[in-house]
Structures are given as C-alpha cells and as structure tokens.
Amino acid sequence: MSNPRPLLALGDLTWDVLAKPDTLLLPGGDTTGRVLLMGGGSAANVAVWAARVGYPSAFLGAVGRDRFGEFAVQELEAEGVSSHIVWKPHTPTGVILVLIDAAGQRSMLTSQGADFELRPEELPSQTIQQAGHLHITAWSLFTDPPRAAALRAVGTAQEAGLSVSFDPASFQMIREIGREEFRRLTRGLSPDFVLPNLDEGQALTGARHPEDVLEALRGLYPKAMVLLKLADKGALILDGERLIRLEATQDQPVDATGAGDSFCGAFLGHYLRSYDPLAAGQLAVQVAGWVIARFGARPPADTELQERIARYGYRAPA
Numbered sequence: 001m002s003n004p005r006p007l008l009a010l011g012d013l014t015w016d017v018l019a020k021p022d023t024l025l026l027p028g029g030d031t032t033g034r035v036l037l038m039g040g041g042s043a044a045n046v047a048v049w050a051a052r053v054g055y056p057s058a059f060l061g062a063v064g065r066d067r068f069g070e071f072a073v074q075e076l077e078a079e080g081v082s083s084h085i086v087w088k089p090h091t092p093t094g095v096i097l098v099l100i101d102a103a104g105q106r107s108m109l110t111s112q113g114a115d116f117e118l119r120p121e122e123l124p125s126q127t128i129q130q131a132g133h134l135h136i137t138a139w140s141l142f143t144d145p146p147r148a149a150a151l152r153a154v155g156t157a158q159e160a161g162l163s164v165s166f167d168p169a170s171f172q173m174i175r176e177i178g179r180e181e182f183r184r185l186t187r188g189l190s191p192d193f194v195l196p197n198l199d200e201g202q203a204l205t206g207a208r209h210p211e212d213v214l215e216a217l218r219g220l221y222p223k224a225m226v227l228l229k230l231a232d233k234g235a236l237i238l239d240g241e242r243l244i245r246l247e248a249t250q251d252q253p254v255d256a257t258g259a260g261d262s263f264c265g266a267f268l269g270h271y272l273r274s275y276d277p278l279a280a281g282q283l284a285v286q287v288a289g290w291v292i293a294r295f296g297a298r299p300p301a302d303t304e305l306q307e308r309i310a311r312y313g314y315r316a317p318a
Ligand SMILES: Nc1ncnc2c1ncn2[C@@H]1O[C@H](COP(=O)(O)OP(=O)(O)OP(=O)(O)O)[C@@H](O)[C@H]1O
Pocket: 196, 197, 198, 228, 229, 230, 231, 232, 233, 234, 235, 248, 249, 250, 251, 253, 256, 257, 258, 259, 260, 261, 263, 284, 285, 286, 288, 289, 292
C-alpha cells in the first residue's frame, strides 16, 4: 500500500527553556541544578508526535537563521519530519520560557520570534497541495502577517481537498482578541477538527461544564469533530452525534508541557489512517500520559513509549 499523504503542521518551531524550581542553577556556581533546553513550538510538536506514531508528517514555518534555528530543524529531521522552512536572517528563532511547579503544571512566556513573521507570499503552495491534512494553531492567528499566511494556507489546503485541524492554543489570547472576533476568524476556517483544552473551550464559548462546552463548540464549528482535552480527567470527543469519553492514564505528572500537542499529533496520526476516533483517542491519551510523566514536549523516546504505540499496531520510524 502506498504511503498516505503527510500531515503538514503550519506554525511555530521554537526552543523551550524548561525550569522547575528545584532544577534552577543557584547563583555562585552551584551546578547541581539544571535548566533544560528542548525543541518545542506547538505546530512542530504536533508534527513530531504524528511521526512518532508512524504517520508521515511535515512542518512548515519561519525560523531564525541562527544556531538555535538550524539545530531545531536538524532535530525535526532526525524525528523523520520533513521540513519546509522559511529562513529569517534578521529575527531570532522564538524562545519560550516554561516554568513548572511542583505539581507539574506549567506557565509559559512566549517571545515573538521568527515564527511571527511568516508572510503569505512565502508559502510553498505545492507543498500544501501535496499534503493530506493541514494542522494550524491559533498562535498563527493572533497577528499579521502570520494570520494572513495561515488563512491563505487553509484556503489552498481546502481547495486541494485536504482536511484541516485547528488548536485554539491559548485562552489568554482568546480573551485578548475578544471572543467574538476569535469566533469570527476561526469559523471562517471551517475546520474538520477542533482541539481545545478546557480553558480555551470555556473562553471560546462562555460555557463552564465540559459537556456544555462541547455542545457549544459543535454549534460554532458544525462540520468539525471536537476534541476537548481535560488534563487529568482525560478527554471528550464529539464526532457527529457520538460522544466518546476517554479516561486519563495514571501516569504521575512531572511536567505538563506539550501534553496537548502530543495528544493532538498522536490522535491525528492514528485517525488519518484508521478513521476510528475511539482507538485514535485511546492512543492519544496513552501518549500524552507518557509525556506528562517526563520533562518537555518531546522527551527522548524509550521502550515504554514504543510499547504504548505498538499496542495500536504502529511503529515509529527508526
Ligand atoms: N495529570 C494528568 N494525568 C494523566 N493524563 C494527563 C494529565 N494531564 C494531561 N494529561 C493528558 O494530556 C492530555 C492533554 O492535556 P491538557 O488537557 O492539559 O491539554 P493542554 O492544556 O492542551 O496541554 P498543554 O499542557 O500541552 O498545553 C489530556 O487529554 C490527558 O490525556
């Protein structure tokens, strides 16, 4: 059987600087602590996680022509993700400061790096047309020019028959843009999949309870499958009239960074082959549970991860 057409994730490829209070370096040269530096960016993470569950994937975005940028792209390629990079000579690659508390919850501070400079005329139309699915995040929608680029990419994708997924990305930004404006923008995307967490779902709809949020999201995005991520409560999927409840795993949280991105990449990597939302959701929960028990959005793969993925019949590329 020929390979399926790739998932193409459009948006941010950045560096995460991960700091937990007990891992910070002390002044005066105490080097027993550490701050971890790891490739990140929501869109890039989704591409990596689709690849890690064995689905062909690609990343498209703007990156600074600097050591961080070059290394981040090499890292993607080592993960088996094809990269389509618009290099920005004068803007550094984005950096995200991630502070992690003792319970594993994270707060992020995002710099406006090269990813905020992608312009519509820089998009490689053919790359989009040849993909099978386009994933975007709201990080691309908050400002121009990346907003115009993302809207054009979605238009090109839909004309070529690709399905489109959309992650609302940040409840703070939804509040900043304003609910009505955010809805106007994103309804126009007409996505096939919407993947908010509970905060984002609440900010978008004004509803509080997960079931009400789900229902309201269906009203906003009538053609979409809605996946509501509920952290340690697992996730809900509304696929037409079918409601699927996914239990979270029992993994002990160390760092929640990238849990949502890994959920999304693993779900899409399974669903785009199987069209089975239950099995895809179960794999996503297993993968996200593995991620929260480790530091960073893409901790180095180990045999436990391989076993979790293999249970669903997939194997990550060597
Ligand atoms: N404490 C936890 N225990 C088990 N699984 C978890 C836990 N936290 C998150 N997960 C898993 O990760 C998925 C995504 O987490 P969450 O709902 O926090 O999304 P998110 O806010 O988008 O994540 P991120 O931290 O990447 O922004 C959940 O649906 C669940 O499967």
